[in-house]
């Protein structure tokens with residue numbers, strides 16, 4: 298009764314805007330920030346229910362990542378720090394689109410009953426709130442708090458302005474009974490980074506400006522956090538540009554990882570002074586990371602090191618450590634710690650990267666676009682490395698493997714301290730602390746890249762040359778109804794509309810090393826077209842002709 302009227306009253310304060318349909322999509326709800334109050338309020342209620350259902354803290358992040366500054370979005374982090382379980386998405390959609398407060402409350406009560414969620418005074422939900430730097434963030438945060446308050450006994454903990462991965466990390470850490478503040482996050486990253494740096498072989502001489510790095514902060518939250526983090530780091534000189542300080546520029550406008558990766562150009566504020574240097578770019582909420590180098594020939598063109606190449610670098614490093622760890626002459630065969638390593642990509646992964654990884658002997662699997670799919674797949678392995686080409690990814694270690702690794706590390710510490718296998722165990726343990734176990738994290742990814750480059754003694758050039766990307770092109774096509782396109786096989790094949798796949802096949806067959814697929818975006822009202830071929834002209838032309846079939 299009390300619960301019912303409380304919800305009804307607060308829901309009335311956040312009326313649904315006209316003419317918008319909300320969908321939980323690839324990464325939560327996204328829309329014009331001014332039209333999101335009702336959605337965010339309702340997501341607050343949803344998060345409280347999720348926390349009650351699971352018995353743990355959950356997260357609520359207000360961000361629209363790489364999208365324009367006027368957009369905003371909201372997504373829920375589950376107790377393990379990952380994305381909200383997919384079986385709750387239909388309910389999320391229903392809640393967000395309930396036409397009026399009455400039907401909204403009815404839905405909530407009905408769902409709570411169905412899911413056996415008790416809405417009594419005794420039960421208490423905990424929700425960690427975070428937001429990025431968007432101007433609509435502050436008022437949306439209030440809407441989220443109202444939604445949380447709408448469920449009796451719920452507590453909202455405001456983490457302030459944080460990166461998306463920081464919030465996911467905090468949720469995970471809190472639920473594991475560990476320290477979970479921002480300074481704990483910085484401490485964990487900087488300490489595991491130092492541990493890895495200390496184990497960089499001394500005999501390795503590094504080529505080029507290996508300790509110098511210039512980072513594009515996308516005028517978002519990541520630049521500022523990196524400025525804080527870098528004060529705790531040794532052995533690395535980081536210059537941050539586009540930090541969102543007054544007057545520097547607008548969030549995601551001509552800057553950021555999405556822009557750099559899709560347009561293959563340098564972000565604003567990078568120029569002749571940066572030619573030849575190792576540069577990195579974060580996206581607006583710092584869960585994506587790409588590297589690039591401004592070419593010596595023309596400062597408008599870059600050598601891009603995308604998520605696929607970051608993944609490849611990590612895979613090489615992990616593989617090498619496992620090799621050292623299990624070197625039979627030093628540990629004896631019955632002492633080998635077997636690890637099932639899996640690499641997870643999407644159809645957007647450059648074909649050359651997939652070839653390279655397979656040639657390393659790694660198991661490579663494709664999932665549909667969206668971290669929720671990649672993460673879930675990667676979690677099936679002892680060590681699962683996943684990356685989207687756009688730079689979102691991480692390395693997951695299973696609890697089982699980590700506890701065995703810890704044991705093995707301890708054994709080696711007493712029997713063979715300082716040996717290669719011992720160091721390899723320590724390195725892998727440090728990586729599991731450095732790299733975010735909840736979600737892709739540009740800051741922790743950046744630190745791992747830097748230490749691995751130093752470990753290998755690699756310059757930017759060595760990394761770029763790991764393999765040559767096949768030329769590719771991505772296009773967006775505006776259509777009346779994007780849901781008309783339905784795909785299968787990790788989005789590589791169209792099943793509807795009828796005949797479209799045949800048309801794509803026919804176009805693709807015209808190009809040497811041609812590959813092409815289309816899929817509806819889960820975050821924008823468009824169809825995406827991806828094409829790859831032996832030359833840039835060929836990739837462009839394949840993408841263009843397929844776009845015409847989609848239209």
Ligand code: NG1
Nearest residue numbers: 323324362667685687818819820821
């Ligand atoms: P959509 O709009 O569904 O393609 C985009 C990215 C995803 C993911 C989400 C979440 C591409 C092609 N797609 O999804 O990889 O990052 O945004 O932000 O980059």
Ligand code: ZN
Nearest residue numbers: 362580582584
């Ligand atoms: Zn992002």
